Amino acid sequence: xxxxxxxxxxxxxxxxxxxxxxxxxxxxxxxxxxxxxxxxxxxxxxxxxxxxxxxxxxxxxxxxxxxxxxxxxxxxxxxxxxxxxxxxxxxxxxxxxxxxxxxxxxxxxxxxxxxxxxxxxxxxxxxxxxxxxxxxxxxxxxxxxxxxxxxxxxxxxxxxxxxxxxxxxxxxxxxxxxxxxxxxxxxxxxxxxxxxxxxxxxxxxxxxxxxxxxxxxxxxxxxxxxxxxxxxxxxxxxxxxxxxxxxxxxxxxxxxxxxxxxxxxxxxxxxxxxxxxxxxxxxxxxxxxxxxx
DNA sequence: AACGAGTCCAACCGCGGAACC
DNA sequence: TGGTTCCGCGGTTGGACTCGT
Numbered sequence: 084x085x086x087x088x089x090x091x092x093x094x095x096x097x098x099x100x101x102x103x104x105x106x107x108x109x110x111x112x113x114x115x116x117x118x119x120x121x122x123x124x125x126x127x128x129x130x131x132x133x134x135x136x137x138x139x140x141x142x143x144x145x146x147x148x149x150x151x152x153x154x155x156x157x158x159x160x161x162x163x164x165x166x167x168x169x170x171x172x173x174x175x176x177x178x179x180x181x182x183x184x185x186x187x188x189x190x191x192x193x194x195x196x197x198x199x200x201x202x203x204x205x206x207x208x209x210x211x212x213x214x215x216x217x218x219x220x221x222x223x224x225x226x227x228x229x230x231x232x233x234x235x236x237x238x239x240x241x242x243x244x245x246x247x248x249x250x251x252x253x254x255x256x257x258x259x260x261x262x263x264x265x266x267x268x269x270x271x272x273x274x275x276x277x278x279x280x281x282x283x284x285x286x287x288x289x290x291x292x293x294x295x296x297x298x299x300x301x302x303x304x305x306x307x308x309x310x311x312x313x314x315x316x317x318x319x320x321x322x323x324x325x326x327x328x329x330x331x332x333x334x335x336x337x338x339x340x341x342x343x344x345x346x347x348x349x350x351x352x353x354x355x356x357x358x359x360x361x362x363x364x365x366x367x368x369x370x371x372x373x374x375x376x
Numbered sequence: 377a378a379c380g381a382g383t384c385c386a387a388c389c390g391c392g393g394a395a396c397c
Numbered sequence: 398t399g400g401t402t403c404c405g406c407g408g409t410t411g412g413a414c415t416c417g418t
Contacts, residue, residue, distance in 0.1 A: 099386075099412085122403065138404080139387065174406060185406075190385050 096131045100140055104130060109145050143186045150182030154191055162188060162196060300334055 100108075111128035121134035130137065143149070154162075158180055173185035173192075193325045296360065 097388075113383075120403080133388090133406085135389090142405090143386075171407065187387080189407075194384055 095125075095133045095136070097133075097136070100144075104132065105140070108132075108140060112141060112145075143184045148182055149184065154183075154196075158183070159196060159199075162192060166192065204314060350372075 096104075107128055107130055111124070115127070121138040124130075124134055125132045125137050128137070132140075161179050162176055165172075165179060171189070171192075173189045177183050177185040341373045
């Protein structure tokens, strides 16, 4: 048996809402609420509309806390970052933006932001999957304002692309913490979980576990699995101040690890002369976006 | 001025899943 | 437990508007 229609299609009005309909819906909901039943609402409110249409009109347009108008650079940043992380989960993305609806965010992405994103890709700001050929830093549209990240603090364009000469120096950008997230793989010693290493310009700081270490000195931040075995790096996440952790194992490469570092290709090594350091967004997610177009 | 292409965005559609009976 | 109802979501559509020729 098929599903019953939510309303009598022949007797409901469709298309744009008139100011009178808006007023009736707004007035009813402000007085009565939605009473937990959108299907019954239009009849009670005296509207010849489908309940779903009423719900959409209220949530996307009439709600008092809706923010209309252009998106800010900070909102661009949030959308790009979250889209790169989770794809088209518009409702989740919208929940991170005060007063924005999923429909708003979706429309904005499809009509404007996606193009900016792709233009950046064309310009080479988005690295390829080959770490040997890309020298750019890319940070998902992060602008320099408001986020305390050494990368963000640098001079960026609207897409947060950096030139190959934009190096990360801890003594210039001391706000640099590396929380060890709970999502480190099981074989990482528990002593490292949840600890934060703060930068020191004078001396190196190391948090050691039984077989692993997280170190930060004025030249180098590194996560080292001293016990050997690549799986110790797999799935490691690092928060560089973007608000979301980057997958270190997939997202970062170090082409020029120092000889005395016990780091593998999936660790991070920001050295003072790291012209070859190559920072990538989480592999696969960004590429999947690019592949769509 | 007229027309077509492109852009924007409100609204619709259909599906998945939660809630309810 | 299974069927029904409803909500919320993401994808898509269509009409209004803008811009270029």
